[in-house]
Amino acid sequence: MSDLRIAVLGVGLMGADHVARITSRISGARVAVVNDYLAEKAEQVAAGIPGCQAISDPLDAIADPDVDAVLLATPGPTHEKQLLTCLEHRKPVLCEKPLTTDVDTSLEVVRREAELGTRLIQVGFMRRFDDEYAGLKALVDGGELGSPLVLHCVHRNPAVPDHFDSVMTVRDSLVHEVDVTRFLFDEEITSIQIVTPTPNPAAREGLFDPQIAIMRTASGKHVDVELFVTTGVAYEVRTELVAEKGSAMIGLDVGLVRKSAPGTWGGTITPSFKERFGRAYDTEIQRWVDAVRRGAGTGNHVDGPSAWDGYAATAVCEAGVQALTSGQPVAVHMVDRASIPGA
Amino acid sequence: MSDLRIAVLGVGLMGADHVARITSRISGARVAVVNDYLAEKAEQVAAGIPGCQAISDPLDAIADPDVDAVLLATPGPTHEKQLLTCLEHRKPVLCEKPLTTDVDTSLEVVRREAELGTRLIQVGFMRRFDDEYAGLKALVDGGELGSPLVLHCVHRNPAVPDHFDSVMTVRDSLVHEVDVTRFLFDEEITSIQIVTPTPNPAAREGLFDPQIAIMRTASGKHVDVELFVTTGVAYEVRTELVAEKGSAMIGLDVGLVRKSAPGTWGGTITPSFKERFGRAYDTEIQRWVDAVRRGAGTGNHVDGPSAWDGYAATAVCEAGVQALTSGQPVAVHMVDRASIPGA
Amino acid sequence: MSDLRIAVLGVGLMGADHVARITSRISGARVAVVNDYLAEKAEQVAAGIPGCQAISDPLDAIADPDVDAVLLATPGPTHEKQLLTCLEHRKPVLCEKPLTTDVDTSLEVVRREAELGTRLIQVGFMRRFDDEYAGLKALVDGGELGSPLVLHCVHRNPAVPDHFDSVMTVRDSLVHEVDVTRFLFDEEITSIQIVTPTPNPAAREGLFDPQIAIMRTASGKHVDVELFVTTGVAYEVRTELVAEKGSAMIGLDVGLVRKSAPGTWGGTITPSFKERFGRAYDTEIQRWVDAVRRGAGTGNHVDGPSAWDGYAATAVCEAGVQALTSGQPVAVHMVDRASIPGA
Amino acid sequence: MSDLRIAVLGVGLMGADHVARITSRISGARVAVVNDYLAEKAEQVAAGIPGCQAISDPLDAIADPDVDAVLLATPGPTHEKQLLTCLEHRKPVLCEKPLTTDVDTSLEVVRREAELGTRLIQVGFMRRFDDEYAGLKALVDGGELGSPLVLHCVHRNPAVPDHFDSVMTVRDSLVHEVDVTRFLFDEEITSIQIVTPTPNPAAREGLFDPQIAIMRTASGKHVDVELFVTTGVAYEVRTELVAEKGSAMIGLDVGLVRKSAPGTWGGTITPSFKERFGRAYDTEIQRWVDAVRRGAGTGNHVDGPSAWDGYAATAVCEAGVQALTSGQPVAVHMVDRASIPGA
Structure with missing residues (x-):
């Protein structure tokens, strides 16, 4: 399945954070369109993302055929109109709180989505x-x-x-x-x-x-x-x-x-390494992927323990296995790192 | 930039976990090839991933022109040969520990990578x-x-x-x-x-x-x-x-x-909501993206707070603003949810 | 200075606890008189304490010339009269809460103490x-x-x-x-x-x-x-x-x-052993004093580490001092405990 | 039973601390004799304790007929002789660590106590x-x-x-x-x-x-x-x-x-107020006893919540009882404290 093409409306503090998140940490999605009431800011953000364009009118951005879904990080007073436009175009939308700024317009949005018979609106209560x-x-x-x-x-x-x-x-x-x-x-x-x-x-x-x-x-x-x-x-x-x-x-x-x-x-202790270090694995792989993608230009495809680190661990464990039977301190033998230029 | 095409060698417990991680949580990468000494298992895994093929020989998998980088989750005794093949083909490789099972072969791997003058090997010490x-x-x-x-x-x-x-x-x-x-x-x-x-x-x-x-x-x-x-x-x-x-x-x-x-x-208290809830935002967006991508089939593009949840919050806050000046309990007015089929 | 002679009024759960406390853990005081509306209970408690008598009328107990101070653990409704009697006889009194059961009588007690120009009443808010x-x-x-x-x-x-x-x-x-x-x-x-x-x-x-x-x-x-x-x-x-x-x-x-x-x-770490173990010292000495006072009858004047424990510690430390210079494991030499009957 | 009369040998940092402890916090004991190799220091300490004398020779102090038990806070090298003297006179002794400074003399002390058939020596491992x-x-x-x-x-x-x-x-x-x-x-x-x-x-x-x-x-x-x-x-x-x-x-x-x-x-939560506040009760009563014993001279027999504190609590609770049925804020009525001189 191809990546979800998202329009991010509003690229202030919160919106810019979401743009970075989608671009670098979220799997299966990319920012296809950005919009901001400061057109220049949107242009700037779009320029940094391959295949992303800035559209100056928020309702046009929602309607754009290259947009699969919308993320609203615009000021609250603009939400009502933008949400209704999303509903009109049947575009799924994640709306930063508040839904709208007053209870009557909020209710109207609820009613309009309910009439469509499909759930399209999610609100950003991230807790x-x-x-x-x-x-x-x-x-x-x-x-x-x-x-x-x-x-x-x-x-x-x-x-x-x-x-x-x-x-x-x-x-x-x-x-x-x-x-x-x-x-x-x-x-x-x-x-x-x-x-x-x-x-x-x-x-x-x-x-x-x-x-x-x-x-x-x-x-x-x-x-x-x-x-x-x-x-x-x-x-x-x-x-x-x-x-x-x-x-x-x-x-x-x-x-x-x-x-x-x-x-x-x-509290509860983590039952296994998966719960304890699951996130560390995610981080490890994401950073390795990023390093490899950068690697062609830098000659370094690594962002973490190197081959030398693996060698050193093996050397210590080998001494440890001897120590297991001797009970006495066992010296660890390793070559001098400087003897291998580039290691 | 196009996604990094990874070959995962070994799809046992750890390898399968990495396959799932790359496919669903890592940005900018996809599993292009899988290999396992149990060929059937590799076929099964490949079948579940769009654009992924199983290759029965691990060294062929490494050499495949459609592979940009390699993740080794094979048994330790096979690492030496697989790592040297990666070096030969200049393929970046993330190798689950141990590097190799003895100190001499580990050192040999270090030397060979050092001779290339480019860092290609990372070891999976994820802590x-x-x-x-x-x-x-x-x-x-x-x-x-x-x-x-x-x-x-x-x-x-x-x-x-x-x-x-x-x-x-x-x-x-x-x-x-x-x-x-x-x-x-x-x-x-x-x-x-x-x-x-x-x-x-x-x-x-x-x-x-x-x-x-x-x-x-x-x-x-x-x-x-x-x-x-x-x-x-x-x-x-x-x-x-x-x-x-x-x-x-x-x-x-x-x-x-x-x-x-x-x-x-x-210890240290988180200075702002970014440190405290940054991960919650990642999770929120990833799950929303996943829900929207599934949405066409289900009529539900939401996996989190709904428009009704947004409406309810607005209604309570509106009463709260009144309560701020009165000091007395203020009733919250909301329509009956059942009056809006589909809400 | 001779011990403070206290009358404890009310020897229910709380009063009995105070009697035990004064008798065994408080320095400089003893229970001289006990009273309870169940006369038999008071007699029973008094019988267990050297030099303590039961007095059946609470106001007589307060007035008794052998009483220096009063501890009230009686039901709340009786407090007013008992407190005023304490003030009349200028007897210091520690009154379990409440002072009295309503605000008017509480205020009356405050006024009467204030008129005396000396502070005699303490209330048992022990937090x-x-x-x-x-x-x-x-x-x-x-x-x-x-x-x-x-x-x-x-x-x-x-x-x-x-x-x-x-x-x-x-x-x-x-x-x-x-x-x-x-x-x-x-x-x-x-x-x-x-x-x-x-x-x-x-x-x-x-x-x-x-x-x-x-x-x-x-x-x-x-x-x-x-x-x-x-x-x-x-x-x-x-x-x-x-x-x-x-x-x-x-x-x-x-x-x-x-x-x-x-x-x-x-939080704060204890700056020295005094803060960390001050209470342990109190407990150690109190239990040793109690053991010695019981000792004549039992032939055992010890409630804690014995001479053997002291010997064993010395033996280990002596080996430790050798180990300090050798860096190797040093055997600890001790005689067989069974070789010393009574050790 | 009359108080245990203790000789404290050595009134340096640790010994002086023990003297204060026995005098003010331990029930059923008093310091009858003090000794120190600095005779003047012992005199000084003795002068501050009713019924306490300084004895310049440690062995005489142990032997004194007015001494029921001995607490050794002297330097380690003097312990052996002092402990053996305690055994000779059948005096219970609490000896600060070490028992003695070497393993042979420690063992000798153990043997001599064992021969007596009565336990007299406790070592100060207070943990x-x-x-x-x-x-x-x-x-x-x-x-x-x-x-x-x-x-x-x-x-x-x-x-x-x-x-x-x-x-x-x-x-x-x-x-x-x-x-x-x-x-x-x-x-x-x-x-x-x-x-x-x-x-x-x-x-x-x-x-x-x-x-x-x-x-x-x-x-x-x-x-x-x-x-x-x-x-x-x-x-x-x-x-x-x-x-x-x-x-x-x-x-x-x-x-x-x-x-x-x-x-x-x-961990474990304290099951009742006794475990949670038992020590607070001890402290409350000890400080009240101390205040009352000082009271004759000061006109103040209180070291804690006063009658006014009791009155105020009653007044708030009375308002609380009204608030329980009304559900609304209820004003607390109290007289002006300044209207009662001395309160």
């Missing part, structure tokens, strides 16, 4: 793809912890830009915890309260920070979220799920930690 | 690509801990196959720590001693397990390695580096933990 | 004496974290007795977090809200469990407390303080963990 | 009384981990005095791990090897530091110990026991961490 969140969801769904009851969330940023205001805390930060809640609890949120304590002295005048959001779901589950965007420390995202038979926390920098009867806490 | 090992190496190279002095390693498997013997502990398990030592210390190992305590009652008769390897490097650094392959617990790989100004440990299931003056322990 | 809480308080007072802003508390019990109701969650569990808040923030609480999510299926009919308390202090700081008394897991008490320049958490089973700029997390 | 070591021993003895096989120990000091030499690493540091090994394994050590890697640049010229001790026990168990006394970091003592069915580590600043089948890691 669902994070190993820890996925693990927490699996733990909940596995039933080991019984009914979920309460969710405690923490969302902290070291700093925010000057234009960031109290409403953005809700729309841009809380929105992730809203999706996490719905993802983990599989039900809708029915009410929300926001507590605004005395602000952090470091927060800009007028910015309520921290804020505490208190939500309740359809079945009466409780969620609280600390939103704190001027901590000066780091990016911290933490979620603790409290359930009938135990609790589990992610985001503690120590993987998923579970507490359960009869009074134990802890 | 160097693991985030924790890479982080430990960066910490050492950054100089913050001063001179490295001692390395404590633990390598534990829950179980091994029946044919696993004491020599394999050295050749197949210790070999990884040999490379880790050389990678972290950037110098050669000069002597090795192996202590064999009273064996684990669960170990097969005749298997020395655990074993303790004690190594010394050229400049006099000390390394000890516990090798224990019948623990019954899990796969545990741990490395502690002790240096002039502090120590650091990886493999504790809690990321890299550093101890340094003036008497503190701890 | 202030816990190393972790004390450490958190010291961290706050040290100023390193800047202004405290938010407190997140978790208070979980595995189970409660059948008579435990929703009000007891507030009066008996939340009361500790109330004191922790006032201790850490050094200011009064001005409002409180309690959220009652859908109850845990395991909770008794009619018991709101979990409950979420949301409090605000005089200066506008936010506190939330999860109170959950039917977890089935264990006793979990956790407090996270979020401040201007970082946050710190206790109760994670890993000591105090601090997060602060520039993006690090971690 | 056996540390909660973590005691917990590890209990875990081993409980059999859950199966046969112990290997012990990995780390013993690190931030710095040592100038006169500290390579032999002291063995005699003063390793000696603790020697006892830990014998305590945990319940068997003797039969051989020892010491590896001396390239020294830490920060170590004094001529000091082998770090050192690695490799020991083997009677039944063939393996022990390795990293001894590193110039780390510049902190005091770190860590022990990992590897056994047939799992492993457990202490000294990681996170309590005892256990790994066992089927692939889990973790």
Whole structure:
């Protein structure tokens, strides 16, 4: 099957990141079209990618026959029109949050997609793809912890830009915890309260920070979220799920930690090298592929352990096998590396 | 640039895993040829990959003009000949460890590659690509801990196959720590001693397990390695580096933990969402690409949050913005999902 | 100075524990009088302690001239009268919480003590004496974290007795977090809200469990407390303080963990053996003292490492000193223990 | 029973610490006699303790009829004579390590005590009384981990005095791990090897530091110990026991961490408030006793939460009970503290 041809709309910070991702780390896809309200920027990005063109009108980019699917990284207010155009052309679209900026237009988009009878729109709540969140969801769904009851969330940023205001805390930060809640609890949120304590002295005048959001779901589950965007420390995202038979926390920098009867806490050790080093293998192969593709020009087709490294390991192991029977220190014999120019 | 065409030699457990990796997760490469000493197996694998053929002779596979690079996942004793053939045809090759099974043939391979004046051989010590090992190496190279002095390693498997013997502990398990030592210390190992305590009652008769390897490097650094392959617990790989100004440990299931003056322990929090969720983005996009490529057949181009999920988030945030000023609980208004067939 | 003579009023679970504590682990005090509304129980306890008498009327016990100080472990409703009697007789008193069962009588007790011009009443909020809480308080007072802003508390019990109701969650569990808040923030609480999510299926009919308390202090700081008394897991008490320049958490089973700029997390390693093993020394000496006091009757004045243990250590170290120069394994020479009857 | 009268011989750093401990934290004992080779120092210490005298000759101090038991904190070379004098007078003695400075005199002491048929000598290996070591021993003895096989120990000091030499690493540091090994394994050590890697640049010229001790026990168990006394970091003592069915580590600043089948890691949560806050209660009562004993002179008999603290807690809980039914924020009503002078 040939590669999926994607149009990326919006090549600001997030969009440019997606362009790089699709080009260098995603299998089976390529960026065929880019668009940005700054036409020059789009041209620049397109120039760096073989077979990619810049199209100056976003709706034209969507409609282009050489585009199989669309990735929206444009500002929220433009989403409605772009999404409806995608639906019209039956183009699958991955839309960075928010879907649209208000509830009526969001609902309209939902209705229009539903009428088509085919699912075309995915929203970019990427936490669902994070190993820890996925693990927490699996733990909940596995039933080991019984009914979920309460969710405690923490969302902290070291700093925010000057234009960031109290409403953005809700729309841009809380929105992730809203999706996490719905993802983990599989039900809708029915009410929300926001507590605004005395602000952090470091927060800009007028910015309520921290804020505490208190939500309740359809079945009466409780969620609280600390939103704190001027901590000066780091990016911290933490979620603790409290359930009938135990609790589990992610985001503690120590993987998923579970507490359960009869009074134990802890995590899971990787059962085999596949879980432990699976990603290392991916990285190894991707970097080797990249090195080989560059190799013709450089005379170096390697980005990792060399033949010499393999020789040295063999030499040590050979001495080790002798040491196994002698019990005494055994000297390792190797030739002098300098005696082999180029090794 | 067109995709790199790889020949995978050996499609047993490890080779098949690499085939799947290159086909579905690696950007810029595809499996063009497979080979196995079981010809039928190779045929089977090739049949599942568009544009891939099985070639029954491994040396022919290497030489094939449609092959740009070779991945060796064949048994160790066949490596020498296959590597030399790669060199002869100037084909870059990623060789699963060991390079070869004895020190003389390993050295011969090193010499032959060196004579070519171009680096073509990479050895599959994949730990160097693991985030924790890479982080430990960066910490050492950054100089913050001063001179490295001692390395404590633990390598534990829950179980091994029946044919696993004491020599394999050295050749197949210790070999990884040999490379880790050389990678972290950037110098050669000069002597090795192996202590064999009273064996684990669960170990097969005749298997020395655990074993303790004690190594010394050229400049006099000390390394000890516990090798224990019948623990019954899990796969545990741990490395502690002790240096002039502090120590650091990886493999504790809690990321890299550093101890340094003036008497503190701890790790690093991710500075931004890019470090924290970068992989989640990769996964999100890869799964979306896969879903869209499958979509024509299924009428579903989504593998993640749907338009409804976007609508729900918008509705909650809208209530949240009201709650921000009222301080009281605010009800969330949403239409009934069932009222929109297909949503 | 002679030992402080204490009257313990109430020798139920908590009172009996205090009697044992004062008798066997506290220096400079002894239980001189015990009282309980079950006179027989008091007699029984008194019989086990040299020089201790049971007095059947609690107010007589307080007034007794052989009593220097009083420890109240009686039911809450009796506290008011007993405290006022202590004040009348100028007897220092340690009163288990609550001070009294309602706010008017509590205030009356405060007024009466204040009129005396001497501090006689201490309340049993023992968390202030816990190393972790004390450490958190010291961290706050040290100023390193800047202004405290938010407190997140978790208070979980595995189970409660059948008579435990929703009000007891507030009066008996939340009361500790109330004191922790006032201790850490050094200011009064001005409002409180309690959220009652859908109850845990395991909770008794009619018991709101979990409950979420949301409090605000005089200066506008936010506190939330999860109170959950039917977890089935264990006793979990956790407090996270979020401040201007970082946050710190206790109760994670890993000591105090601090997060602060520039993006690090971690704790403190004990600077010397005194901090690390100070308590072990206390335990060692107390157990040795106890063994020696029992020794006349048993012929054994030891509760710990024996002379043989000392000999064995010396023998190994002597071999170790030889090994230091030889670099080779050195055999340890010791006589056969059986050759010394009684060793 | 009257208090045990102890003679403390040697009131240097360690001895003075023991004097303070017995005087202020140990129940049922008092320091009756002190001795030091610096007579003036002993006089000074004695002057600060009611009913304590200084005796200038250590053997006289032991023999004194007002002494029930002896604590030796004198230099090692004086131990032999002092221990034999204790035996002669049938005085129980707690002897700081080493028992004596060489193996022959140690054995002589063992023989002489054995001949008496009563156990009088305890050696000060205090780690056996540390909660973590005691917990590890209990875990081993409980059999859950199966046969112990290997012990990995780390013993690190931030710095040592100038006169500290390579032999002291063995005699003063390793000696603790020697006892830990014998305590945990319940068997003797039969051989020892010491590896001396390239020294830490920060170590004094001529000091082998770090050192690695490799020991083997009677039944063939393996022990390795990293001894590193110039780390510049902190005091770190860590022990990992590897056994047939799992492993457990202490000294990681996170309590005892256990790994066992089927692939889990973790610890134990305190089952009730007694385990969690038992020590806080001890501290609370000891500090209250101390405050009351000081109280007559100061007019303050309190060292902890006051009556006001009790009142405030009651006031908040009363509001909390209202909030429980209303679900809304409820204001807390309290009188102004300043309206009650002295409160």
